Amino acid sequence: MSPPPLQPRAPLSPQPSAGPGREQEERLQQLQGMLARLQEANRELLAALGECKGEAERLSMELGRREARCSGLRLALSCSERCGGAYIALLDLLRAKVAPEGGTRGGTAAERSPGHEPGPGAATPEQSLDCAPGPGLATPEPSGPAEPDSREDPADSPWAHSPRGMEEGALRELIRRLRAEQAAVEGSLLDAAEPSEPPRERDPRGRAERALREARALLPGWRRPEKEELLQELAVLKEALAELRTRLQLAQKEKRALELLLAAHGPREAALRLLLRERERERHREWDQERDGRDGASGSSSGSSSGSSSDEEARMGRGAAMAPGNPPDPERTREELLRIRARTEQLRGRARELALALERGSAASRAQQGHSATVTLELLQAHSSLALAYRGARRKQAEQLRRLQARAAALRGQHGRRERALARTLRELQRGGETCI
Known part of the structure; x- marks a missing residue:
């Protein structure tokens, strides 16, 4: 008889099973994938933050340009108002000069109503200004009475006095200087760049919100804290x-x-x-x-x-x-x-x-x-x-108050449920009585 074949001996130490190792590897791969996606979401958030910062800087520059343009427009409006006041003073002066001449011809131009057209003998302020020697003067259009500019200090202005008390030459010089200043301001406004429209295709806020939603979706245990929890944490922080x-x-x-x-x-x-x-x-x-x-x-x-x-x-x-x-x-x-x-x-x-x-x-x-x-x-x-x-007493009192409020809320809910149950029972009883009748 041949001896029986030798059986392989079992190892003294147990071999590790392949199941748990495979599960750990799969879990590790999942964690690595989640980490890679979180890093990608972090990069997206950083890019969105950079875009938001650039947009904020652009808005700040745009606001500065608009403020400069508004300041220029206010200065031009002030020059125009002062120029209108000078025109009105010059018009009154010319009317006062023309009035005696109109009286010798048989008509007093000063007593005419404002609605009538001036006759050929009365010189209009536009004609007198065109005939007057003044470089740089165009045909003016008289406006309403000029309101005093409250933004300008009268003591600092070179023409602080009222134009009505000035002579004709001084008025023409004042008008010439005001027109030159207004032209300079308008030229600076024309030279300034127009406010640019914001780009339509860029939406940094939406991109940041999308990246934030994706990052939150990768974290299953994360949840937005409730308002009551935030208030409680804020109260605890205030006490501390x-x-x-x-x-x-x-x-x-x-x-x-x-x-x-x-x-x-x-x-x-x-x-x-x-x-x-x-x-x-x-x-x-x-x-x-x-x-x-x-x-x-x-x-x-x-x-x-x-x-x-x-x-x-x-x-x-x-x-x-x-x-x-x-x-x-x-x-x-x-x-x-x-x-x-x-x-x-x-x-x-x-x-x-x-x-x-x-x-x-x-x-x-x-x-x-x-x-x-x-x-x-x-x-x-x-x-x-x-x-x-x-x-410590305040902290205990606040904790007791919170417990009492929670208990009161629970009692209110229980009372409401009982009330609804009683109302339901009453309706069923009324319905059963009607059926019996």
Whole structure:
């Protein structure tokens, strides 16, 4: 008998199944496709944003051109109104000149009604202006009474006075200048480019909205937040902002208290420095006295320095006045040393009194500063705790109010449903009663 064929042994570790790996690959491919589409939508949004920005810049430039054109038109209108006023003044002046001549011919042109045509003897303002010497004057058309231009300062205008009080030559010169200014303004308006029409084929807003809709379609979990949710988030943000402002105010108050404490430590530091300087002076005086005592006991002729500057100068003067051959008197030197020692003891007592007074003042100041700092910190802590408690109570009250409103809305809905059910039952009962009758 032949031995049975050997069976292949199963592997000790289980082989991974092909199913989950394929599903992961498919999921990864889907995610990569969604990522590519989101990147494309992002590029579309960026392009639409660039177009919107360009359109906004074009509209801004167009608005500037239109404002410049409106300013030019207003200036031309002002020149025209002033020119019309000058024409009316010149017409009145010519009528006043022609009136006496018409009276000698048997007709008073000034008394004629405005509706009648002027006769051959009365010169029209157009004829007089054509005959008058004035370069650049065309046949004017008299307009209505010129209204004062409220946009122009009368003090800044070169023709600020009324044209009716001017002579004929001045009026013609004024008209010539106004016509020249008006022609310059009209020329600048003609030279300016006409406002361009917006392009019809470009719609950056529609393109941005389409790209945004496509991007939202790729995100299944995204939804537009409701108005109530936005209002609740806004209320929470306002409360957080108010709490941060309260904390900032408390921090500012604490900083001010620390600044006051630091400012109070300044005089204390100056007093301590003064006391230290006085102690050093006393120590130097003691050293000088000890040295003077040793010099006096040995009978040396050299003078020693003392604590007082006036005594030192006097001693130096006396030493200079002494003759080099005469030695100093020991009795006199001893008296001088005793006087210096008494003066030193007096100054030392005065310094002790000043130091004690300074210590008492410093102790009182330190106690007052500590008390004020303690009171300030207690007030700050109490204010902080009260503010935080108030914020917490307001937050709890708002949450309770929202719950009550939701409960009231639910009760209203339940009441409405019951009312509709009762009305339906009543109608069915009425219908059943009619059927029985």
